[in-house]
Amino acid sequence: MSFWNKIKKNENIYYAVTNTKVQIGVVLFLLILLLSIIGPMITRYSYTEFAGPGYEPPSSDYWFGTTIQGRDVFTQTVFGLRSTILVGFIGGLIASIIGVIIGLIAGYKGGWLDELLMMLTNVVLTFPTLAVLIIVAAYLPYRGIVNMAVLVGLTVWPWTARAVRSQTMSLKNSRFVDLSRISSNHIIRILFEDIAANMFSYIFMVFILQFLGTILATVGLEFIGLGPTRGISLGLIMQQAVNWNALELGMWWWGIIPGLILTIMIVSLYFINTGLDEAFNPKLREF
Amino acid sequence: MADTEETVLEVKDLKAYYRVMKGDVKAVDGLNFTVRRGEILGVVGESGCGKSTLAYSLISLNKPLQHISGEANLLGQDLMKLSSEEKRKLKMKNISIIPQYALDAFSPTKKIKTFIKDMVKQHGRRADKEFMDKVKTRFEIVNLSHSVLDRYSMELSGGMKQRVVMLISSLLDPDLIIADEITSALDVTSQRYVTTLLADLRDEGIIGSAIFITHDLATLYQIADRIMVMYAGRLAELGNADEIVHNPRHPYTRALINSLPRIGIQHKDERLTGIKGTPPDLTDIEEGCRFRFRCQYRTEECDKSPKMEKTHQRHYIRCWNYESVGSDKNE
Amino acid sequence: MGKYFAKKLVIYPATFFVAVTINWAVPRFMPGDPILSMIAQFQGLEGGQQIIQERFIENFGLDQSLIIQYFEFWRSLFRGDLGISLMIYPRPVFDIIKSSIIYDIIIVFPAVSLSWIVGNKAGAYSGFNKKADSFVMPFFYFLASSPYFWFAIVVVYVFGFRFGVFPTSHAYGTGMTPGFTLPFIINFIRHWFLPFFTMFLVGLGGWAIGMRNMIIYEKKANYSEYMKALGAKDKLVRRYAFRNGVLPQVTGLAIQLGTIISGAILVQMVFSYPGLGYRMVQAVQTQDFFLLQGCFLALITMALAANFIVDIVYMIIDPSIRASYEEEG
Numbered sequence: 032m033s034f035w036n037k038i039k040k041n042e043n044i045y046y047a048v049t050n051t052k053v054q055i056g057v058v059l060f061l062l063i064l065l066l067s068i069i070g071p072m073i074t075r076y077s078y079t080e081f082a083g084p085g086y087e088p089p090s091s092d093y094w095f096g097t098t099i100q101g102r103d104v105f106t107q108t109v110f111g112l113r114s115t116i117l118v119g120f121i122g123g124l125i126a127s128i129i130g131v132i133i134g135l136i137a138g139y140k141g142g143w144l145d146e147l148l149m150m151l152t153n154v155v156l157t158f159p160t161l162a163v164l165i166i167v168a169a170y171l172p173y174r175g176i177v178n179m180a181v182l183v184g185l186t187v188w189p190w191t192a193r194a195v196r197s198q199t200m201s202l203k204n205s206r207f208v209d210l211s212r213i214s215s216n217h218i219i220r221i222l223f224e225d226i227a228a229n230m231f232s233y234i235f236m237v238f239i240l241q242f243l244g245t246i247l248a249t250v251g252l253e254f255i256g257l258g259p260t261r262g263i264s265l266g267l268i269m270q271q272a273v274n275w276n277a278l279e280l281g282m283w284w285w286g287i288i289p290g291l292i293l294t295i296m297i298v299s300l301y302f303i304n305t306g307l308d309e310a311f312n313p314k315l316r317e318f
Numbered sequence: 319m320a321d322t323e324e325t326v327l328e329v330k331d332l333k334a335y336y337r338v339m340k341g342d343v344k345a346v347d348g349l350n351f352t353v354r355r356g357e358i359l360g361v362v363g364e365s366g367c368g369k370s371t372l373a374y375s376l377i378s379l380n381k382p383l384q385h386i387s388g389e390a391n392l393l394g395q396d397l398m399k400l401s402s403e404e405k406r407k408l409k410m411k412n413i414s415i416i417p418q419y420a421l422d423a424f425s426p427t428k429k430i431k432t433f434i435k436d437m438v439k440q441h442g443r444r445a446d447k448e449f450m451d452k453v454k455t456r457f458e459i460v461n462l463s464h465s466v467l468d469r470y471s472m473e474l475s476g477g478m479k480q481r482v483v484m485l486i487s488s489l490l491d492p493d494l495i496i497a498d499e500i501t502s503a504l505d506v507t508s509q510r511y512v513t514t515l516l517a518d519l520r521d522e523g524i525i526g527s528a529i530f531i532t533h534d535l536a537t538l539y540q541i542a543d544r545i546m547v548m549y550a551g552r553l554a555e556l557g558n559a560d561e562i563v564h565n566p567r568h569p570y571t572r573a574l575i576n577s578l579p580r581i582g583i584q585h586k587d588e589r590l591t592g593i594k595g596t597p598p599d600l601t602d603i604e605e606g607c608r609f610r611f612r613c614q615y616r617t618e619e620c621d622k623s624p625k626m627e628k629t630h631q632r633h634y635i636r637c638w639n640y641e642s643v644g645s646d647k648n649e
Numbered sequence: 650m651g652k653y654f655a656k657k658l659v660i661y662p663a664t665f666f667v668a669v670t671i672n673w674a675v676p677r678f679m680p681g682d683p684i685l686s687m688i689a690q691f692q693g694l695e696g697g698q699q700i701i702q703e704r705f706i707e708n709f710g711l712d713q714s715l716i717i718q719y720f721e722f723w724r725s726l727f728r729g730d731l732g733i734s735l736m737i738y739p740r741p742v743f744d745i746i747k748s749s750i751i752y753d754i755i756i757v758f759p760a761v762s763l764s765w766i767v768g769n770k771a772g773a774y775s776g777f778n779k780k781a782d783s784f785v786m787p788f789f790y791f792l793a794s795s796p797y798f799w800f801a802i803v804v805v806y807v808f809g810f811r812f813g814v815f816p817t818s819h820a821y822g823t824g825m826t827p828g829f830t831l832p833f834i835i836n837f838i839r840h841w842f843l844p845f846f847t848m849f850l851v852g853l854g855g856w857a858i859g860m861r862n863m864i865i866y867e868k869k870a871n872y873s874e875y876m877k878a879l880g881a882k883d884k885l886v887r888r889y890a891f892r893n894g895v896l897p898q899v900t901g902l903a904i905q906l907g908t909i910i911s912g913a914i915l916v917q918m919v920f921s922y923p924g925l926g927y928r929m930v931q932a933v934q935t936q937d938f939f940l941l942q943g944c945f946l947a948l949i950t951m952a953l954a955a956n957f958i959v960d961i962v963y964m965i966i967d968p969s970i971r972a973s974y975e976e977e978g
Contacts, residue, residue, distance in 0.1 A: 146656075154664045156904060157956055161911030162929070162948045166675055169933045169941065190904070247796055251915050254798050255930050269802065273919060278806045278817075287806060290799030297794035298787075305862075377878050409880030417878065422871040425889045427896070427968055440881050470968045487879065 047232075052306030059299035063292060067116055070109025078107045078263045089284050096284035099275045104268070108289045111265040115246055115293070118180045122245030125184030127238045130191025137192070138199025148192070156189040161251050168257040176259050179249060187244045191237045198230055232311045236304050243300045250293065265289050326494050326527045327353040327376075327413075332388035332398075334375035341602040345371040347551040348388070350626060350634070353494060353527050358520060360542030360559065361531045362574075366597050368551040369531045370418065373498045377415045393493060411441055414492035414525075418499045420483040424471035431467035434486060441490065456485050459522070460515060477508045484512070488519055493526035495519075500530075501537055509537055517541040536578060539563055544632070547571045550598050550608035553626060557633035567629065567640045569613045607637070615639045657960055661953055668949040672942050673722045677715075731946070732939030734932075742943035745928060750947060752820060752924035755841065757913050760848035761902075768856025769898055773891050775857065776864025777883075786861070792854025797912035801847045801919035808843060815843045818921040844920045848913060859901055863894030896967055903959040906952055914948075925951075 047053055076082040082093065082103040089096045095104035137148040163186055168174060171182075252258050253266020272278070272286035329351050336343040345368045353359050361369045374383055376390055376397060390397040392413055397405060417423055424433060434453060435445040443449065454464050460481040471479060480500065488495055497516055501509040517540075519525045532538055538545060539559060546556040547570065555568035566572040573593045595612035607613075610620040619638040626636050637643070725731070731742035771789070775782045792800075809817035816822065821837050867873060867890035876886050914926030921927065929944035931937070964970050 150656075150660060150663065153660050154667055157660075157664050157907060157952055158668070159907045159910035159914070159948055159952050161914050162945055163671065165914075165929060165933060166671065166941065166945050170675055243794075248911070250796055251798065251911065254796075254915060255918060256934065269799065273802065278802065278810055281810065283806050286802045287799075290796060290802060294791065294795050294799065297796075298790050301790050301794055301858075305858075308862075378874065406880045406882070409878065411880075415878050417871070417875055419871040419875075423875040425872045425893060427892050427966075428889065436885060437876070437879055437881060440879075440885060472969055483875075 046310035047307055050306040050310045052302045053310065054306075056299045056302030056304075056306060059295060060303065063112070063296045063299070064116070066292070067109055067112035070105070071113065074103065074106045074109065076103040076106045078102065078110045082106070086280070086282060088282075089288075095288050096282070098271065098285055099277065099280070099282065104285055104288065107263050107268050108265070108292060111263045111268055111289065112292065114176055114259065114262055114264045115250060115266075118176055118183070118249045119242045119246035121177060121180035122184035122187070122249065123238055123242030125181060126188040126241040126245060127191055127234070129184070130188035130237065130241070131195050131234055133188070133192040134195025135199050138196035139203055141200075145196075149196070152189045152192045155186065156193075158186070160186045160248055164248065164252055165255065165257060168252060174258065174260045176262075179252070179259055180245065183245045183248045183252075184241075187241060187248060190244070191241055194237060195230070195234070198233055202230065232307065236307050236311075239300050239304045239307075243297050246293070246297070265293050324355040325352050326355050326357075326393060327529075328389070328391040330389045330391070332372075332375065332390055333386040334371060334379070334383055335386050336371075336382045337384050338382050343600045344603055345383075345551050345600055346375055347600075347603075349548075349553055351546055351553070351556055353529060355493070355526050356520065357543045358517065358528045358530055358541055360538035360545040361529060361548060362533060362535050362538055362545060363548035363554075364597055365533060366550075366600070367548040368600075369533075369548055370498055371551075372548075373415060373496045373529070373531060376496065377409070377413065407441070410437065410487070410492065411490045412493045413496070414487045414490070414494070415496045415498060416484055416487045416500050418502070420480045420500065421476055421503065423479070423483050426470065426472055428470070429467070430469055430471065430482060434467075434489070437486065438489070443490070453485075453489065456489065456524075459518070459524075460485050477504065477511075480504065480508070480512055481515070484515060484519070488525050491524055491526070494529065495525045495527075496529045496531065498531045499533070501532060501534060509534075510540075513537055513541055535563070535574060547574065550603070551600055552608060553634065553636050554609065555633075555635045555637075557629075557635075561633060567643055568635050568637050569615050569639075569643055570609050572643065573612075615643050654964075657957075661957060664953060665949065668946060669723065669726065670719075672945055673719060676938065677718075726946075731943040734937055734940045737937075737940075742939050745940060746925065746943050746947045749923055749925050749928050749944075750951070752917075752922055753913060753926065753951065756844050756848060756916070756922070756924065757909065760845050761852060761909055764849045764852030765856050765898070765902060768853045769860045769891075769895065771853070772857035772860030772862075773864050773887070773894065776861040776868070776890075776894075777887055782861070786858070789854040789857040789861075792850055793858055794854075795851055796915070797847065797851055798915035798919050800851050801844070801916045804843055804847050804850075805919060808846075816840050817843060820923055840922075844916050844922050847916050847919075848909075851912065852909065855905070856898065856901075860894055860898055863897060864890055867893050896963070899959060899963045899966065903956050903963070906955050906959070910948060910952055 079102070081101040083097055083101050085097055085099045085101040087093050087097040087101075093103050093105065095108055097103055098107075133148050133152065137145040137152075160183075164182060167182060168179075171178070249258070250264070250266040253264045254270045256267075256270060258264045258266050268289045269286055272282070277283075277285040329349055332346055332349045333344075334346040336345055347368075349372065351359070361372065363369050371383065374380070375385060379385055385398050388398070392408065395404075395408070397408075397413075400408075424430070428436075431450075438445050438449065453467075457464055457466065462478060462481055462485070466474065466478065466482065471482075474482065484500070500516075501512055504512060516525075516528060516530065520528060530538060530542060535545075542559045544557060545559045545562040547554040547562065547568065549570050554570045555562060555566065562571060563575060566575050570593075573591075577591050577593060579590055593612055598608055598611070605621075605623050607620045607622075607624050610616045613620070617639060622638075624636040624638050626634050627640075628634055629640070729743055731746070734740050734742050734745055737745065771785070775785050775789075795803075805817045808814050816839055819840060821827065821833065821840050825833055825836050827833060864887075868886075870890075870893075873886050873890060876889065910926075913924065914929065916922070917924045917927040918930055925944050925947050929941060929948070932941035932944060
């Protein structure tokens with residue numbers, strides 16, 4: 032049976048769609064995604080222009096208020112969201128691909144290859160990611176969205192590798208994979224059609240976690256000043272807020288609102304992930 | 319052998335269904351039987367016939383399994399009507415279970431002796447020296463070294479774990495113990511051992527009576543006093559072990575006995591017979607005898623559910639046509 | 650257990666080796682030759698550039714082959730010579746690290762321990778009480794999703810400025826002389842509190858979620874069913890489930906250490922709290938290359954040490970590892 036047919040037959044999809052957590056999470060995430068897409072289109076200002084007087088709290092003219100120089104926080108936020116989501120997507124994709132490949136190989140092959148890959152994974156896992164990113168990013172002459180995403184993606188994959196490996200190991204010993212083996216299918220076919228198809232839901236969940244992991248790491252870098260050299264990003268907004276003593280001056284909207292939106296997005300992703308976990312794992316389904 | 323007339327368990331028209339999204343799975347649909355002190359009642363049937371559900375409905379009724387109607391009187395108290403605290407007090411002391419998952423029945427982070435002490439305290443007993451001596455005697459009965467007490471379950475073999483579970487489940491001398499497929503995961507020698515052990519425990523008076531659930535009729539015959547044959551959630555036939563095995567009256571019982579392999583006969587001489595067809599889906603199943611689609615003695619009457627009839631002393635059957643089946647000596 | 654230990658013993662040196670190599674390699678192989686650009690910084694100094702350039706060449710061994718440079722790097726590492734800070738010239742980097750590391754430890758260690766302990770209890774409670782679960786979980790999710798620095802910003806605003814209860818930057822007030830005097834200690838603690846509080850709350854969320862999920866899983870395990878079938882009260886079942894749920898939480902601690910330390914760096918930035926993280930970022934901003942290197946290595950070492958401790962703890966509490974030890978012995 033081909034890859035797609037195996038997925039469609041899943042009753043798991045039914046459970047996934049009817050799960051409350053998934054529903055809430057998806058709605059929240061879509062709202063924010065919408066904000067990042069439509070926001071830049073409907074705003075009157077650009078994120079660099081001096082839209083109005085500084086120190087303005089949120090109002091009908093300036094939905095999220097203005098910065099100390101008078102830039103519109105809403106505009107900055109929605110443009111920054113775009114950049115952040117893009118980085119998360121690219122970085123998450125890279126991390127997932129690396130993690131899945133390493134996890135599949137380690138889990139399926141076992142033996143010394145497994146030991147070696149796990150050692151590599153553990154080494155990367157032990158490093159405080161931000162510290163490594165700081166060192167490398169500090170020396171990059173130019174930091175764009177793509178190379179930031181790649182950089183971050185290269186440091187967050189270990190979690191995926193471990194998770195995928197343990198899933199692969201338990202699937203490897205299951206009966207239907209044995210059947211594939213007996214029918215002399217090529218190993219790549221087994222890996223992808225049988226194991227990956229069953230892990231599709233799992234891999235999807237893993238991607239969500241890598242997506243948000245990348246975003247958190249990137250925003251951290253941005254906050255320190257090591258984000259993309261051009262453009263605006265959420266971390267940068269908050270860095271500026273802190274550097275200009277926004278909080279001391281009572282300008283809570285500048286420092287807190289962009290981060291709040293980010294946090295809500297991450298919460299929504301966690302909700303989706305937990306909900307999917309419940310949906311796909313019969314043991315967790317409450318009756 | 320039943321040495322007194324005391325009834326330990328009386329089940330009257332017990333119904334327990336799994337209430338799930340697609341409907342009601344009528345796993346136990348009107349069971350009637352009794353167990354007397356000293357008796358071992360074997361419960362046998364194909365996978366999915368409801369025998370394990372019977373065990374769960376007596377001991378641990380968890381959603382989606384629900385009690386629909388009927389009684390289960392343990393020493394006079396209806397288990398179905400008790401509050402959870404009242405029922406909890408009866409567990410392990412009056413009614414106990416040796417579960418199917420013996421290999422997985424222990425917490426990996428507790429030593430065996432810790433588990434025993436904790437469980438015993440739950441029932442108000444003190445795990446003092448005197449009690450632990452009794453525990454050690456039990457260890458000897460099941461042929462286990464005392465050192466097992468200081469071990470974690472992962473250090474024990476499958477056979478050892480099975481024996482420890484039997485020991486713990488029977489530790490407080492329950493009036494009735496349910497053995498749920500305790501031989502299914504074992505090799506033949508261990509099966510023999512565990513089966514005999516159950517009978518020994520009964521003989522020593524450690525357990526008052528037992529319900530031995532299994533799909534393996536041959537094993538059952540070794541120790542069961544009476545046998546209840548279940549099919550698709552209902553009783554097919556219930557009676558004395560000898561009678562059931564040597565003189566089966568229900569078509570299903572006959573088919574079951576006939577499908578047992580016999581020693582000394584090879585495949586080339588005589589083929590193994592199975593029972594044609596598969597058990598029915600129990601979801602929202604309709605009325606009528608549930609075996610009729612696979613039965614060679616089927617008549618029109620069988621579209622109505624047969625009533626439970628008493629053929630003679632403590633022998634019951636649910637079949638419209640058992641009399642003609644009985645006279646038909648074709649093997 | 651021997652095998653378990655052996656594997657662990659290889660990982661630590663391996664990680665350290667990789668860290669040192671990254672440290673050594675990054676500035677040398679990055680496009681744009683950062684070393685030259687750093688030397689170029691000192692163009693303005695009269696004759697000073699000459700001295701700095703010589704110092705650089707000496708320290709980096711730029712006139713030698715790459716391999717020799719690499720070995721020299723290790724040699725100076727073992728001598729404890731991490732170079733001299735450019736920003737706080739001429740203070741030795743090792744010195745700066747020694748005085749900064751205490752600030753990391755006093756925030757991270759209590760915050761992590763407390764958030765782990767309290768988080769586990771809270772998560773277990775949530776796992777056992779369905780009603781409490783739906784109220785409490787969203788709160789934990791929110792905490793766990795908050796970027797460390799953003800939450801720090803919120804804490805600073807609410808407790809620092811809005812309600813003015815705690816100071817919001819540095820380790821102690823200007824004008825205070827360090828010493829074991831009561832006023833200094835109180836002042837120190839007051840400065841310590843908000844960064845600690847931030848790290849505690851954010852961490853709490855994650856542990857609570859993890860433990861809650863473990864409990865839900867353990868509740869349905871066969872051993873739980875067996876205990877209930879034998880008439881165990883809920884309290885005992887919970888105790889057993891908790892004990893089993895704790896194990897993966899300890900492993901989780903080891904895995905999360907990297908993230909926690911990353912978070913600590915960010916929190917230090919918001920509070921200008923003078924730990925290694927703060928110094929490291931300062932080093933980047935002032936292009937103080939030696940300090941940056943030194944802080945990086947120190948942070949990695951801290952992470953490794955913490956990992957090691959957690960591994961030992963895990964070995965003690967997981968019977969399966971001890972059991973295999975007895976078998977071997």
